Amino acid sequence: MSASERVVPEGARRRRRPTKQGTVLSEQLIVETALRLIGEHGAAALTVRRLGAALGCDPSALYRYFRDTDELLLAVADELIGRTLRTWRPTGDWRADLRTLGLRMHADYLAHPQAATLTCARVTGRAHEIRSVEAILGVLRGAGFPDAEAVRIYHVFVDQTLSFAALDASTLVLSEQARAQEVQTWPQTYARLPADTHPNIAATAGVLVAEMDRSGYPAALEMVLAAAATRLQHVRTPAL
């Protein structure tokens, strides 16, 4: 039997057989346990053996549910997307809708930084992700963007949100002292550079220290939304 034939799709499962330790496995339970493991003990804690131990089953039992660890990771990623999307409702104002969705996705991923660094870059092709793509495209096309434009803006919006989430999450995962040192680099190193050798840094030192202390995502999102709005005006009033 090859590895891929070993996996039975979740919908087709009929026999639910408890493990030696009594737990009844399911795709849902495995994904939740994986997420919990990552949240409690860091991303490095997600190994097949540890996950098996946490679930009370043999590690190899997981291969009845996922072809390999990569597929398991995709399921974890999709679960995160689903949690974000579950409470979001579009209002009809495209700019406000994208703003709140972006900020919420960013925040939700940061709430699970270890999981975010592992999964932000992945295209899952699973249910929750598909729903989010459909929704965002709907918002943009409903606002009047032509198809090509809508797809391009969708791409920028989603990749920007995920990549900033991964970036910001990765700093949260650093060790306590590494993060502390990272934060202090701006006031300690940059704010003290002399004006004759580094005129631009010296002139903006105060603003620089304050700005670099927070995420650049909100400002980046605003700029992308502003550029999109400008583009929409051109589409609506062509050849002025």
Added chain:
Amino acid sequence: MSASERVVPEGARRRRRPTKQGTVLSEQLIVETALRLIGEHGAAALTVRRLGAALGCDPSALYRYFRDTDELLLAVADELIGRTLRTWRPTGDWRADLRTLGLRMHADYLAHPQAATLTCARVTGRAHEIRSVEAILGVLRGAGFPDAEAVRIYHVFVDQTLSFAALDASTLVLSEQARAQEVQTWPQTYARLPADTHPNIAATAGVLVAEMDRSGYPAALEMVLAAAATRLQHVRTPAL
């Protein structure tokens, strides 16, 4: 002897003893070989054993030069930063300068994805980084952006470039088959969704498949530059 005591700083090395196969090790040679290994055989090829084999030495000999593989990767990353900025010269056209710098940084990081994913989020506070901050701020202030605005745009520009680089690099780090599957998800899964359940995806399927096949960074960069240009116009012609 503990692991950290085993490492001798590069400057303090006195005895250069050739390995059994004749090569004379050095921090520089190890870093270069690691970069070559990544470039030739992919990120997965960078293991201590393979690196040892490529260098003609026992894997454990590397631990005389780096405390662990993480420290080795940081050394590789540091080498990368230097290479990126070395050839860039501002022309005086702020928008073109930022465009070429962003695209070049993005490309250079992608050429060494393993190092990129590990280092994109770090603030080093070292010479190369400081020079880049000074240069970018100089471009923006020279273009006429007020200090607060210049810092804000610098933040967005640099974080967006690094985060997209990390995102795109992380897909290159995936195993061969995982990446292949990721690419096929758009034509195989998304392009086949029926129009009645997923009207927006179905309507844009063709454009979607083409768009998602490449990085969103160039488009994102253009949108940020466009938003910045609009902002600059407002600053130059206040209170119209």
Added chain:
DNA sequence: GTTCACACGTCAACGCTGTTGTCATAAGGT
């Protein structure tokens, strides 16, 4: 009810990984 196919958990094993303790030896200051 009883039977029966097989889904699914378990076990053992493979080859890989990073890392370390110990030892031998050649380099280089004296």
Added chain:
DNA sequence: ACCTTATGACAACAGCGTTGACGTGTGAAC
């Protein structure tokens, strides 16, 4: 020429993902 010790080699360990074989309990069929 000696002696210290830096440094490379060797062997071993624990842990990793993954697979093939095995047996047992389940749910369906009759």
